Amino acid sequence: MKISDLKPRMGNVDIEVEVVSVGDVREFEKYGRKGKVATAKVKDETGEIDLSLWNEQVDEVKAGDKLKISNGYVSEWQGNPQLTAGKFGTLTVIKG
Numbered sequence: 001m002k003i004s005d006l007k008p009r010m011g012n013v014d015i016e017v018e019v020v021s022v023g024d025v026r027e028f029e030k031y032g033r034k035g036k037v038a039t040a041k042v043k044d045e046t047g048e049i050d051l052s053l054w055n056e057q058v059d060e061v062k063a064g065d066k067l068k069i070s071n072g073y074v075s076e077w078q079g080n081p082q083l084t085a086g087k088f089g090t091l092t093v094i095k096g
Contacts, residue, residue, distance in 0.1 A: 004046035
């Protein structure tokens with residue numbers, strides 16, 4: 001699958017991408033638990049998309065890494081598609 005194929009509300013996304021940059025980390029508290037989130041810009045040969053990184057993923061991913069996302073999900077934030085591993089998917093760093 002390629003970035004150009006991704007559409008909002010698409011599930012079961014299996015894709016390999018390269019991290020262009022990782023944005024600022026934001027901390028939050030939800031349901032009494034603390035967490036953190038950051039938005040990374042990722043690319044492949046067909047385009048770029050934002051990738052949501054949650055909690056431990058924030059510390060694992062850096063610019064230049066190659067990532068494999070299995071069973072990911074495309075959401076929409078402020079009118080832009082956004083890729084995430086989601087609750088049921090996995091994000092793996094394959095090359096740093």
